[in-house]
Amino acid sequence: MGKKERVSVKICVGTACFVQGGADLLLYNEFLDPVVLGGCDIEGVSCLGGCKDPNAKDRPPYVQIGGVIHGDMTQEKLCKLLAEAVHA
Amino acid sequence: MLELNNQYTVMKRQVHAEVLKAFFAGTLEQEVDALPIKIIPKARIANRCCIYKERAMVRYRIMALMGINIETEDDELKSLSSYVREVMEKDKHVAPILTTISTACSSCPPDRYLISEACRGCFARPCLANCPKDCITFSNGQAHIDDARCIRCGKCKEVCPFHAVVHIPVPCEEACPVNAVKKNEEGYVEIDYQKCISCGRCAMSCPFGAIVERSGVMPVVKMLKAQEHVTALIAPAIEGQFPGTLAQIKQALLATGFSSVIEVSQGAETTSLHEAHELSERKSEGKGYMTTSCCPAYMELVDKHLPFLGERRSSALSPMGYAALEAKKANPQTKTVFIGPCLAKRVEAAKLKTIDGVLTFSELASLFIAKGVDVREMEKADLGKTESFEDCREFALSGGVASCVLSRYAKADEVSVLPINGIDKKMFRTMKIWDKRQPEADLIEVMCCEGGCINGPGVVVKPSVALKLRGGNKAAAPVKAMRSIVGARE
Ligand code: SF4
Ligand code: SF4
Ligand code: FES
Numbered sequence: 001m002g003k004k005e006r007v008s009v010k011i012c013v014g015t016a017c018f019v020q021g022g023a024d025l026l027l028y029n030e031f032l033d034p035v036v037l038g039g040c041d042i043e044g045v046s047c048l049g050g051c052k053d054p055n056a057k058d059r060p061p062y063v064q065i066g067g068v069i070h071g072d073m074t075q076e077k078l079c080k081l082l083a084e085a086v087h088a
Numbered sequence: 089m090l091e092l093n094n095q096y097t098v099m100k101r102q103v104h105a106e107v108l109k110a111f112f113a114g115t116l117e118q119e120v121d122a123l124p125i126k127i128i129p130k131a132r133i134a135n136r137c138c139i140y141k142e143r144a145m146v147r148y149r150i151m152a153l154m155g156i157n158i159e160t161e162d163d164e165l166k167s168l169s170s171y172v173r174e175v176m177e178k179d180k181h182v183a184p185i186l187t188t189i190s191t192a193c194s195s196c197p198p199d200r201y202l203i204s205e206a207c208r209g210c211f212a213r214p215c216l217a218n219c220p221k222d223c224i225t226f227s228n229g230q231a232h233i234d235d236a237r238c239i240r241c242g243k244c245k246e247v248c249p250f251h252a253v254v255h256i257p258v259p260c261e262e263a264c265p266v267n268a269v270k271k272n273e274e275g276y277v278e279i280d281y282q283k284c285i286s287c288g289r290c291a292m293s294c295p296f297g298a299i300v301e302r303s304g305v306m307p308v309v310k311m312l313k314a315q316e317h318v319t320a321l322i323a324p325a326i327e328g329q330f331p332g333t334l335a336q337i338k339q340a341l342l343a344t345g346f347s348s349v350i351e352v353s354q355g356a357e358t359t360s361l362h363e364a365h366e367l368s369e370r371k372s373e374g375k376g377y378m379t380t381s382c383c384p385a386y387m388e389l390v391d392k393h394l395p396f397l398g399e400r401r402s403s404a405l406s407p408m409g410y411a412a413l414e415a416k417k418a419n420p421q422t423k424t425v426f427i428g429p430c431l432a433k434r435v436e437a438a439k440l441k442t443i444d445g446v447l448t449f450s451e452l453a454s455l456f457i458a459k460g461v462d463v464r465e466m467e468k469a470d471l472g473k474t475e476s477f478e479d480c481r482e483f484a485l486s487g488g489v490a491s492c493v494l495s496r497y498a499k500a501d502e503v504s505v506l507p508i509n510g511i512d513k514k515m516f517r518t519m520k521i522w523d524k525r526q527p528e529a530d531l532i533e534v535m536c537c538e539g540g541c542i543n544g545p546g547v548v549v550k551p552s553v554a555l556k557l558r559g560g561n562k563a564a565a566p567v568k569a570m571r572s573i574v575g576a577r578e
Contacts, residue, residue, distance in 0.1 A: 013331040015462050016105075019453035020098050023331075023549040026556065044331070046464055059102075 007040045007085045010064040014047030022061030024075060031075045032082065039086035092550045095135055096297045101454055103127060103149045104305070108458035111309055117176075120168040123150065141191075145297065148189045152300040155180035155307075158187040179307045182438045184281045185431050186291060186299055193298035195275030199257045201238060201245060203231045206252035215244035215253065263293035265516045265536075266393055285388035287511070287536045288431040288545030301431055301448075301545075308445040309455070311423050312345040319415040320346040321408060321443075323428030324353045325484035325541040328554030329449045330456075335468035342469060343461045347422070348415075351471070355411030356382075356480035356492065362404035364496040367503065367531055377506075377529055380489050382406045385432035385536035389511065389519075396523045400532075407483060408433065412442035427452055429544030432536070448546025481558075486510075486540040490533040503530045510538030 011025050012018075028042055050062040050071055058071025065081055106123055110116040124143035136142050150168055151158055154175045203215075209229040216224045216231070223237035224244065231252075233244070245253040260269045260277055268283035269290045277298055279290070291299040311318050320341045327334050338349045359382060370378050381387060381401040390397045405413075412424045425445040426433060437443035447455070456463065479495065482488030486509040494500040506529035508515060537543045542551045549557075 013464055015330065015453070015456045015464070018331045018463075019450075019457070019548050020101055023553045026553055047462055 004039070007066055007082065008064075009040045009042040009066075009082065010045040010048070011042065012046075012048045012050070012060070012062045012064075013044040014051065016047070016051035017061035020060045021074065025061060025063065025073060025078060027075075028078070032079060036079070036082050036086050040082055092547070094295075096295075097450075099127075099146075100149060100297075101450065101457075103146055104153055104451065104454035105457040107150055107153055108305070108309060108454055112313065112458060117169045117172045120150065120172050123168070145189070145192055148192065149297075149300070152187065153303045153305060155182075155302045155304060156187075157184070157302060158189055158300070175306050176310070179310075180302070182302075182304065182434055184279070184284065185286045185302060185434050186279060186284070186288075187302050188277050188279060189298050189300060190276040192296050193275075193277045193294075194296050195271060195277075196258045197256070198271075199240060199255070199262065200235060201233055201240060201242065202254050202256060203233055203244075204252050204254055206250050207231050207248075208250055208252070210249070212249075214247035214249070218243045218247050259293040259295060260290040260299060263289040265289065265511050265513050266389070267513075269299075283392060285385050285392060285536075286432040286435050287385040287388075291431075292545050303451060304434055304446045305451045305455070308425050308447055311425070311445065315345070317347045317419060317422045318345070319419070319422045319424050320349045321352050321355075321411045321415060321424055321426045322349060323426070323430070323484070323541065324351070324356060324407070324481045324488075325429045325544065325547070325554075326427065326449065327481060327484075327559070328542065328557035329429075329548045330453070330463040331557070332463040332466060333468065335471055336463050336466040338471060339466035339469035340456060340461050340463045341427075343466065344455060344459050346425070348418075349469070350411050350415050351474070351477070351481075352407045352411045352426070352428075353474075353477045353480040353483065354407075354414060355405075355409065356407035356483045356489075357477035358410040359404045359407050360480060360489075360492040360496050363402045363493045363531075366402050366404065367493065367497060371503075371530060376400075377527060377532055378402055379532040379534050380493075382483065382489060383432075383535050384430065384436035386511070386534040388432060388435060389516075389536070393516070394519060394523075397519075406436065407480070408436070408443065409440060412440065416442055429537075429541050429546045431545050449548045450546050453548050484541045486535050486538070487533065488540065489535075490531055493531060505529060506532045508532060508534045509540075511536045 012022055048062045048064055048069055050056055050069055051060045056071065060071065061073045062069055062071050063073045063078060065085055070081060106127060107116065110119045124146040127146050128139050128142045147168060148158055151171060154171055156171060207230040209226060209231065220241060220243065221237050221239055223234040224231050225234065242255060245255055265287065266283050266285060268280045270278055272278045291301060326337060330337050341349050363380065367378055377400060379397060379400050379402065381404055390401060408426050415422055415424045423444040424442060425447060426437060426443055427447045429449055434446045437446050480492050482492060487507050490505045490507060494503060497503060506527055539551050542554045
């Protein structure tokens with residue numbers, strides 16, 4: 001079994017994301033499955049730009065998972081997306 | 089109480105940010121009537137019955153942000169722009185702090201106990217045996233409650249081994265400690281302002297957003313835009329509400345247009361010293377227990393419901409009161425704006441001559457977004473000399489006020505402390521008895537919100553998040569998992 005690469009997760013902690021639900025995502029130690037948590041490198045980053053895009057289809061909070069930016073993030077959605085990414 | 093982050097709070101912050109953006113761009117009056125449509129576009133999948141009701145709700149949210157009393161001033165024929173014009177000319181009167189939106193209220197049915205499908209019609213039937221009013225009957229192999237006879241004691245719910253009994257409350261009525269919220273004959277929510285202590289619990293509990301705060305944001309942004317000298321008085325609870333350290337939050341406030349920033353913890357030091365002195369006097373004169381006086385909802389509670397506690401309260405000003413004096417001393421021309429988690433502070437502020445405006449953290453968040461100020465990107469502002477009052481930042485937490493008083497008290501081990509950590513219906517009943525039976529304590533610390541001000545109605549993040557982010561600018565290392573977030577830019 002080859003060593004799998006860890007999934008890079010960047011949680012936006014720009015003000016727009018933080019105050020519109022992003023802050024709750026910072027409790028990831030509590031709501032993520034430990035196995036999933038172990039497969040991810042999670043960090044907080046500055047504004048990912050999504051909040052300033054007038055044509056954006058989704059809204060803050062944003063999280064970047066392995067290079068792709070996802071909006072309207074919730075704890076449930078993050079659990080699901082990360083589980084998929086880690087087990088892929 | 090509702091979970092803090094929900095569809096409704098997110099919507100509220102979006103509405104606030106859009107309105108403030110337009111205000112600073114100078115286009116609010118022209119744009120405001122189109123805002124409900126901009127915020128709820130055709131394509132949106134509605135949470136309420138339809139997008140039109142959602143748009144109507146955005147209209148009411150905007151009115152509340154303007155500080156309009158929706159109960160008395162709502163005129164459906166009047167455009168939002170004409171409301172804006174009025175508010176630009178003259179600030180609205182503050183009281184009452186809350187207002188209700190009857191169209192939003194879904195007139196929840198009276199609270200009741202209901203036996204669900206999960207009932208197995210068991211042999212032991214503890215519900216039947218324990219109901220004091222004999223209102224449980226059995227048919228079709230399941231228990232039923234006779235609503236007319238039920239006194240809502242909840243005994244059946246406690247004893248059912250299958251958890252088959254559910255309680256369906258009226259959230260606002262259940263949340264109010266002093267029974268000031270009632271539904272009127274038509275079933276719509278009404279607040280009795282003679283009784284209301286402005287604690288904000290009802291507004292936090294209604295899942296339909298039918299009880300709203302009349303915001304004080306407009307007078308403040310008008311001051312900022314006119315470039316007056318404005319001093320921000322930041323409550324001790326502010327640390328942890330935004331993604332950055334206290335020093336960065338201060339810088340963000342300066343970038344938003346405030347001229348100077350004073351930590352209310354500085355005033356809290358004076359409050360603590362005063363209370364320590366008063367406590368020792370009372371003790372030596374054998375006068376019995378003393379309560380703290382910094383929670384304005386508690387002050388309202390005493391004034392309106394528990395007058396016998398009037399003489400028990402410390403005579404100290406609140407930290408906000410002392411901080412405002414500091415600000416005016418430093419610059420007599422300055423306008424003072426208290427920024428905190430509290431609704432009741434506006435009641436206190438209206439009584440003081442030294443406070444010119446009040447914002448909640450939630451409103452400040454919208455202000456940051458509108459101004460494009462990113463707390464995390466800020467340099468560290470100089471917080472000045474803070475050693476003597478650093479511990480007073482703990483005023484934001486239950487237990488923190490008493491510990492600051494005690495650490496300024498000579499013989500602290502002789503003092504017994506009773507913290508009142510949140511006032512709900514039950515605690516209110518307990519406090520009523522103090523008139524007859526004195527509590528066994530020298531110092532009673534009273535906070536209306538469970539956990540303290542970090543759980544107030546105007547916060548941005550829930551206490552568990554705030555606690556992780558607090559202390560970031562002290563030597564205290566952030567919780568391990570947070571290190572990457574708090575310190576990533578270092
Ligand atoms: S909780 Fe109260 S305010 Fe909210 S919908 Fe029900 S009755 Fe109306
Ligand atoms: S006392 Fe508190 S819960 Fe009751 S009506 Fe007033 S603000 Fe609402
Ligand atoms: S603040 Fe998160 S994308 Fe801008």
